[in-house]
Amino acid sequence: MPKTKTKSKFRVERDEAFLLAAPEVSIFLACVASVNELRWLASAYECGELTRIAFSRQSTSVVADLCKLVSATERFDIVCPVMEFGSFSPFFWRWFNWWNDFLKDVTPRQLSRLEKLAREGAGAVITHRPKDDWVRYRHTPAFALVIN
Numbered sequence: 452m453p454k455t456k457t458k459s460k461f462r463v464e465r466d467e468a469f470l471l472a473a474p475e476v477s478i479f480l481a482c483v484a485s486v487n488e489l490r491w492l493a494s495a496y497e498c499g500e501l502t503r504i505a506f507s508r509q510s511t512s513v514v515a516d517l518c519k520l521v522s523a524t525e526r527f528d529i530v531c532p533v534m535e536f537g538s539f540s541p542f543f544w545r546w547f548n549w550w551n552d553f554l555k556d557v558t559p560r561q562l563s564r565l566e567k568l569a570r571e572g573a574g575a576v577i578t579h580r581p582k583d584d585w586v587r588y589r590h591t592p593a594f595a596l597v598i599n
Contacts, residue, residue, distance in 0.1 A: 470523040474569030478523055479550040480562075485517040486547075486593045493594070541590035549585035551593070 473481075489510060496506040514537045521532045521539050524546060532543040554562060 470519060471526075473523075474566070475527050476550070476566055476569045478520060478527075479547070479554075480566065482517065482520050482524075482547060483551065485513055485520060488513050489517070489594050539592070542586075544590040544592050545588040546585045547593060548591065549588045553582075 469481075470478075492501065492506055492510050492513065495501045496503070501509070518533050518536060521543055524532045524543060527546065529542050529546050530540070532540050534540050557565070
């Protein structure tokens, strides 16, 4: 089996200042990037491009980053988003799915504008959020890491 070194295209700067000050949509996008990276790693493992050990090492690193991001969602009134390492609360997944479904219909250009508005602190960003509330949204996890 070929050994593949993963250089993530998805990771973004996630320092402490980012976690404390980034707008909600920016934290969500960073979470999506980590989830997508985990999906990519799982796919590479299933195709034989990664050994079990390489997959384990790399996915553990991504999950650690994701745990930091998910913890930062407490700022958005998500109660206890990280239950334990790699296990996220139904409240987090409701919030995640709420944003994810909303942004599926947004073009990259619109998304860039939305993130710019959010970074500038523009009050108009409130009108560019998903409708209703995430509290009763579906809580299906976006991924499950299971190694056979």
